[in-house]
Amino acid sequence: MAIFDFFGSAVCHQMAERSFIFGGMPLPVCARCTGIYSGIFFSMLFFFIYGRHKGNKPYSTWGTIIGACSFIPISIDGFFSYMGFWESNQFLRVVTGALAGASLPGFLLLGANFDVVGENTWPIFKSVKEQLLLIGATLLWGILLWLNVGNYLLPSVVVVLGIVCFWANFIYLVIKNLGVNGKLPYWLLAFCGSCIIILSIGVLRN
Template sequence: MLLHELLDFFGRAICHQLEERSLQISGETLSVCARDTGIYIGIFSSLTYLHFTKRKSKITIPTIKVSFFLLLLMVPMMVDGLGSYLHFFESDNIKRLVSGTSFGFVLPYFLYPLLSLKSLENDSKPVVKGIRDLIVPMILSVFISVVVYWGMVPYYVINSFIIVTIIIWFSMFASGLFQWVHSLRLRRIISTFIGLCLLIFLSNLHLWLL
């Protein structure tokens, strides 16, 4: 199907797509591996929370204490990835999903404030003001991970959700290059276009290297 091929095309931009390292829903393999699935579940959870609760606030990156805690959450994926790559131990998809979710969960706490021009103002506050700013998106990420792992929703819904999150994330990176564009709508259009172009390039490059 066209949709299946399109999702696989964008998934190939950031993932090796090894079937044995990917989750399956109703007999269909997701377009990215379990670890990447977790990463983008984590990104979606904290990014969604920050967007709806902080988008009108003057925020900057977390304090040193909170940053240290967040960075600790990235360690499990590093250990799991490096350990399995060096054959110290055998990983599995649930470990890849959990460690990936923990890793991805952290990233928006640093990128989202940096993409806001308000982060440069003197009265900007750290993006994490209290435990709620960590617990709520963490619960959301756990919930989505369970739903995905057990295949509680159709394959195309889950797969499309992951790929759309990837596109949004790459578009956010691109938006950092166009802060000088004052029109928010125009900046979003340009950033989405650049993000899509980058993913298309990476997908074709991956195919060419195989």
């Protein structure tokens, strides 16, 4: 659908041969971006449902290691396939994207909410188990898409919402660290700003 493709154009090359096809239509973004933005959406959904979007407590040692290591596969696959050492495939793209996407929002939220002078007691994840379950759920979602389970609409909606969440996270990080009035509706401003950025990029690219 045109509206989904418009949103996808703000973040992805949209090469059909690198995208999942459902009902004869490629998803709004490539397989790797599908994993990334699905992971971002599922993470943000989890954080808002359980109130972790206010989290400011640094990760545990194992939580930090797990989160950091989630970016290694996408870096390796992306770099070496780009350099021509091997040709990546849809499975590797969506799985590495899902790992990175599921882990990114937590670090961005921590960067936005951490108070350098106050107490930081509100966790992003209450346990490593929570973190692993979220990553695992996103990986399962990516694998189901790779197996061509489902239809065009649901993953397209998830991806578009993930794109909105991606930009909103960065805007939230910036305005919180600028020390803007604490009474302002940060997330409302962030999501509005996200839509403006996506629309602007989409118009320029189209």
